[in-house]
Amino acid sequence: MENKINLLNLTETELTTLIESFGLKKFYGKQIFIWLHKKIVRNINDMTNISLKDRAILMEKTYIPFLNLMKHQVSKIDSTEKFLFKLEDGHTIETVLLKHKDRNTLCVSSQVGCAVKCRFCATGISGFQRNLNLSEILNQFYTIERRLQKQGKQINNIVFMGMGEPLLNLENVLKAIEIFSSENGVNLSKRRITISTSGIIPGIERILEKKLPIELALSLHSTSDEKRSQIIPINTKYPLQDLFPVLQEYQRQTKRRISFEYILINNFNISDNDLAYLADFVHNFDHILNLIPYNPVMENDFERPSQRKIDKIYQYLKEIRKVNVTIREEKGADIDGACGQLREKILNNEGRMRNK
Ligand code: SAH
Numbered sequence: 440m441e442n443k444i445n446l447l448n449l450t451e452t453e454l455t456t457l458i459e460s461f462g463l464k465k466f467y468g469k470q471i472f473i474w475l476h477k478k479i480v481r482n483i484n485d486m487t488n489i490s491l492k493d494r495a496i497l498m499e500k501t502y503i504p505f506l507n508l509m510k511h512q513v514s515k516i517d518s519t520e521k522f523l524f525k526l527e528d529g530h531t532i533e534t535v536l537l538k539h540k541d542r543n544t545l546c547v548s549s550q551v552g553c554a555v556k557c558r559f560c561a562t563g564i565s566g567f568q569r570n571l572n573l574s575e576i577l578n579q580f581y582t583i584e585r586r587l588q589k590q591g592k593q594i595n596n597i598v599f600m601g602m603g604e605p606l607l608n609l610e611n612v613l614k615a616i617e618i619f620s621s622e623n624g625v626n627l628s629k630r631r632i633t634i635s636t637s638g639i640i641p642g643i644e645r646i647l648e649k650k651l652p653i654e655l656a657l658s659l660h661s662t663s664d665e666k667r668s669q670i671i672p673i674n675t676k677y678p679l680q681d682l683f684p685v686l687q688e689y690q691r692q693t694k695r696r697i698s699f700e701y702i703l704i705n706n707f708n709i710s711d712n713d714l715a716y717l718a719d720f721v722h723n724f725d726h727i728l729n730l731i732p733y734n735p736v737m738e739n740d741f742e743r744p745s746q747r748k749i750d751k752i753y754q755y756l757k758e759i760r761k762v763n764v765t766i767r768e769e770k771g772a773d774i775d776g777a778c779g780q781l782r783e784k785i786l787n788n789e790g791r792m793r794n795k
């Protein structure tokens with residue numbers, strides 16, 4: 440593969456330029472794009488409206504990459520599926536498929552590891568390796584979409600809530616969003632795509648500039664800069680004090696609801712005061728607040744609150760403070776549904792792995 444060009448790493452314009460440079464007809468650019476991104480074929484030979492001669496040229500110079508499925512787990516509790524993929528350079532990433540009655544949501548990774556290094560997050564703890572390229576982002580979707588299509592199903596929503604900070608790999612994430620939402624691609628509305636971020640201000644501003652009608656989720660976890668910086672180190676660079684006006688401007692211009700994620704960590708961010716400030720904070724926005732009970736992913740001092748406490752917090756926010764609040768159901772608890780966990784386990788057990 441080394442000298443061949445990765446076809447899934449190209450935008451439609453780049454693809455067309457490449458096709459022309461091979462002496463192929465320009466309109467093949469669009470046709471090939473449709474084969475790659477709408478019909479999501481795995482082999483150049485499947486592009487049946489391209490002549491055999493031209494397919495041979497493509498095969499000589501280019502290839503369609505695929506992700507190597509190392510492990511596939513299905514939750515017995517709620518049929519959440521978790522996929523561990525090996526990349527061409529040996530790194531691994533995970534993708535989670537959340538199945539609901541009427542829709543399927545794919546949780547995709549944007550980076551190998553993460554440089555933000557949040558203290559509660561397994562991905563963050565593992566450090567940053569590299570950004571995913573465009574094809575690696577697209578292929579998480581395409582690989583799983585092909586499996587679903589065989590069962591007469593499809594992916595309806597994408598959330599960038601897997602490994603990595605999507606706004607720190609913005610170029611590739613934006614290209615992927617354009618392709619996912621392209622008429623010549625799987626044609627998924629941008630409104631069905633969510634970016635979750637730890638609060639990278641320049642990235643949020645860029646989305647605003649481009650007027651992308653995607654969903655934005657902010658990982659809040661504390662409304663106090665002092666506490667937030669303890670668990671999300673990048674808060675010292677982009678403190679809430681600066682983030683807050685940016686989010687307000689975002690909402691003023693887009694008129695779109697903002698999601699806030701709030702991990703419930705015992706003895707850290709769930710005191711009466713914390714919750715009162717949290718309610719005040721979100722009421723500045725047309726909001727939805729997702730409470731995520733902390734998922735113990737590794738050795739550390741964090742603890743998940745008791746179920747009784749979680750229920751009380753929910754009642755207070757909902758009934759007394761009229762917050763638009765949900766508790767994120769714990770999906771795939773038996774297969775380590777949370778961010779970054781499967782990869783950790785596999786890395787730790789590599790010697791004993793049998794699954795392919
Ligand atoms: N980097 C982005 C998106 C990936 S993380 C972000 O931080 O928003 C997706 C969500 O999982 C974030 O809200 C994150 O805070 C949460 N998360 C990470 N580790 C967790 C854990 N151990 N328990 C519960 N939620 C966790």
Ligand code: SF4
Pocket residue numbers: 553554555556557560561562563564601602603604636637658778
């Ligand atoms: Fe990175 Fe998000 Fe994990 Fe923080 S929570 S380390 S930003 S992936």
